[in-house]
Amino acid sequence: MGGLGTALAFAKKGFKQIDVYETASNLGFVGAGIQMPPNVVRVLDRLGCWKEIEADSTDIKGTSIRRRFTLNPTTATTPDPYSRNINTN
Numbered sequence: 660m661g662g663l664g665t666a667l668a669f670a671k672k673g674f675k676q677i678d679v680y681e682t683a684s685n686l687g688f689v690g691a692g693i694q695m696p697p698n699v700v701r702v703l704d705r706l707g708c709w710k711e712i713e714a715d716s717t718d719i720k721g722t723s724i725r726r727r728f729t730l731n732p733t734t735a736t737t738p739d740p741y742s743r744n745i746n747t748n
């Protein structure tokens with residue numbers, strides 16, 4: 660994320676020659692969901708790539724962290740009132 664985000668930011672500033680180096684030989688699919696909190700969405704929107712990601716995303720209505728064996732929530736489930744607020748100002 661850091662490497663590609665920086666490269667995109669340089670590209671938006673007009674840099675033409677940008678090289679991103681990656682040491683891992685295999686960046687495969689791991690089958691995990693990725694949570695995109697509002698601060699991430701704002702940055703991706705500024706970099707011009709949020710609309711494509713949003714088209715493939717699910718808008719969650721709330722989150723909760725649960726205990727491993729009982730599944731009782733450690734915190735109250737709270738709706739995320741900011742998930743649609745991507746004001747870039």
Ligand SMILES: Cc1cc2nc3c(=O)[nH]c(=O)nc-3n(C[C@H](O)[C@H](O)[C@H](O)COP(=O)(O)OP(=O)(O)OC[C@H]3O[C@@H](n4cnc5c(N)ncnc54)[C@H](O)[C@@H]3O)c2cc1C
Pocket residue numbers: 660661662680681682683692693694695696699
């Ligand atoms: C299990 C798990 C789940 C997560 N879930 C979420 C989530 O849902 N939402 C969220 O926002 N965040 C999540 N995170 C956190 C998120 O993955 C990290 O904050 C983010 O990936 C950090 O990005 P980064 O670019 O700083 O580092 P990294 O993603 O670690 O990227 C660094 C890259 O540099 C490469 N590298 C290392 N050394 C060299 C070198 N010498 N030369 C060239 N390349 C090198 C590495 O191979 C790696 O690909 C999760 C993290 C984990 C571990």
